[in-house]
Amino acid sequence: MQIGEELVIAILDSIDEAIHVVNKEGITIFYNQVAAEHDGLRREEVLGKHLLEVFPSLNEDSSTLLKVIRTRQPIYHLPQTYKNKWGMLIDTVNTTLPITINGTFIGAVEIGKDYSKIKDLSTKLMDLQSKVRSVSKKPHEIYGAKYTFHDILTKNERFKAVKQQAKKVASSSSTVLVYGETGTGKELLVQAIHNASQRRKAPFIAQNCGALPESLLESILFGTVKGSYTGAVDRAGLFEIAHGGTLFLDEINSMPLELQSRLLRVLEDGMVRRIGSAKALQVDVRVIVALNKYPSDCVKDGELRPDLYYRLNVFSLAIPPLRDRIDDIPYLVEHLVAVYNRSFQKNVSTVDDEVLHLFSSYHWPGNVRELKHIIEHAMIMAEGDSLTKDLLPQHLNENKATSTNRLRPLRQVVQETENALIMTALKQSGGNINQAAKLLEIPRQTLQYKLQKIK
Numbered sequence: 521m522q523i524g525e526e527l528v529i530a531i532l533d534s535i536d537e538a539i540h541v542v543n544k545e546g547i548t549i550f551y552n553q554v555a556a557e558h559d560g561l562r563r564e565e566v567l568g569k570h571l572l573e574v575f576p577s578l579n580e581d582s583s584t585l586l587k588v589i590r591t592r593q594p595i596y597h598l599p600q601t602y603k604n605k606w607g608m609l610i611d612t613v614n615t616t617l618p619i620t621i622n623g624t625f626i627g628a629v630e631i632g633k634d635y636s637k638i639k640d641l642s643t644k645l646m647d648l649q650s651k652v653r654s655v656s657k658k659p660h661e662i663y664g665a666k667y668t669f670h671d672i673l674t675k676n677e678r679f680k681a682v683k684q685q686a687k688k689v690a691s692s693s694s695t696v697l698v699y700g701e702t703g704t705g706k707e708l709l710v711q712a713i714h715n716a717s718q719r720r721k722a723p724f725i726a727q728n729c730g731a732l733p734e735s736l737l738e739s740i741l742f743g744t745v746k747g748s749y750t751g752a753v754d755r756a757g758l759f760e761i762a763h764g765g766t767l768f769l770d771e772i773n774s775m776p777l778e779l780q781s782r783l784l785r786v787l788e789d790g791m792v793r794r795i796g797s798a799k800a801l802q803v804d805v806r807v808i809v810a811l812n813k814y815p816s817d818c819v820k821d822g823e824l825r826p827d828l829y830y831r832l833n834v835f836s837l838a839i840p841p842l843r844d845r846i847d848d849i850p851y852l853v854e855h856l857v858a859v860y861n862r863s864f865q866k867n868v869s870t871v872d873d874e875v876l877h878l879f880s881s882y883h884w885p886g887n888v889r890e891l892k893h894i895i896e897h898a899m900i901m902a903e904g905d906s907l908t909k910d911l912l913p914q915h916l917n918e919n920k921a922t923s924t925n926r927l928r929p930l931r932q933v934v935q936e937t938e939n940a941l942i943m944t945a946l947k948q949s950g951g952n953i954n955q956a957a958k959l960l961e962i963p964r965q966t967l968q969y970k971l972q973k974i975k
């Protein structure tokens with residue numbers, strides 16, 4: 521089907537995102553209704569005119585569209601806060617891209633998502649939280665961590681050692697970095713650390729750094745003072761709210777690099793300053809961060825500042841993926857079956873060997889969370905007293921043929937194992953390279969060379 525120009529325009533007009541296209545001279549050639557609403561303008565006022573004529577507050581440098589025309593480099597997810605013609609404050613996150621047709625550069629397009637409503641809701645939520653907090657005497661009752669080390673089930677020696685280390689570090693106030701694939705139990709471990717610490721009666725606050733645009737994340741973490749930008753009110757940030765307790769920053773590698781350096785400064789001197797305020801406050805907060813990607817890979821890919829990484833890596837805990845601790849599978853299955861027997865009023869007492877066999881050869885990309893879902897699914901379907909292969913989701917049965925033969929490149933497996941051993945040795949030696957080299961029984965120079973390759 522040939523899509524006509526009119527249809528394309530109708531589609532672009534019905535999209536809930538602002539779309540603004542300029543040609544390479546900076547003249548607007550397409551401007552949809554949502555863009556007009558953001559800017560508080562009529563489309564006729566913008567179409568066919570040069571950008572700087574319509575938006576006099578912008579210039580060649582501050583206009584992202586003009587910048588892309590000049591550099592021909594895309595700009596992704598840039599948060600912007602501006603007042604439109606009616607004085608309304610708009611928060612958008614914009615992506616601006618060069619347009620090339622058949623190799624000829626013709627202009628640039630900007631796509632803007634409106635975050636004002638989300639921001640509004642988040643600020644209302646934060647206001648409510650601080651109201652609730654001022655009413656209650658016991659903050660941990662609102663911002664609670666519910667899991668303890670007893671909830672972390674494992675029979676695996678490697679994971680048991682990690683749990684042991686976590687118990688030890690819990691009693692200190694040291695910053696901790698937790699690394700593990702999705703569904704391995706990072707949240708569980710972090711909450712357990714808080715609950716085993718002397719901070720257990722103080723707030724536990726978790727914030728996912730990937731869930732919010734930069735400007736919002738910054739004000740949520742550090743707080744704002746009235747007048748710092750239009751509409752800003754005096755509000756404590758999470759660092760202040762977590763005072764005396766634990767702040768869990770999840771997916772820290774999604775935090776913009778600039779904010780990471782602010783975080784590093786807070787970790788170093790314990791002082792936070794609300795946005796727009798000259799006054800710095802001393803806070804006593806233990807910070808725990810989590811990553812679901814190998815930490816050194818985050819550094820290599822430019823998602824984690826090396827200086828922050830070294831600061832965080834003082835104490836790190838790596839949760840092994842489920843495929844590397846298949847001895848945990850029968851144990852977890854037994855536990856989960858018991859849980860779902862109770863909640864679904866079932867009477868399953870045995871699990872077929874075939875099922876366990878299938879489980880031990882599956883690669884578990886979603887780890888324990890995935891296992892939990894699969895057992896839940898099977899328990900809902902179960903009618904008799906045993907859990908059989910036919911109760912498992914289709915993809916698991918299909919997986920068997922490929923997964924038992926699913927070989928991974930030897931070089932990759934060896935490399936991963938080597939990296940993990942090096943990290944363990946470094947941890948045991950407290951970062952001392954000489955000692956780590958001795959533990960690994962390799963020359964110091966070799967270890968240093970390998971480390972350079974990892975970092």
Ligand SMILES: Nc1ncnc2c1ncn2[C@@H]1O[C@H](COP(=O)(O)OP(=O)(O)OP(=O)(O)O)[C@@H](O)[C@H]1O
Nearest residue numbers: 671672673701702703704705706707708812888889
């Ligand atoms: N060792 C374990 N024992 C019992 N339950 C576990 C264990 N590990 C994980 N779970 C359960 O698996 C689910 C996922 O755990 P959790 O939310 O802590 O994972 P996560 O690593 O934070 O994942 P994500 O990266 O996706 O946020 C939860 O329901 C948790 O209770």
Ligand SMILES: [Mg+2]
Nearest residue numbers: 703706707770
């Ligand atoms: Mg999590």
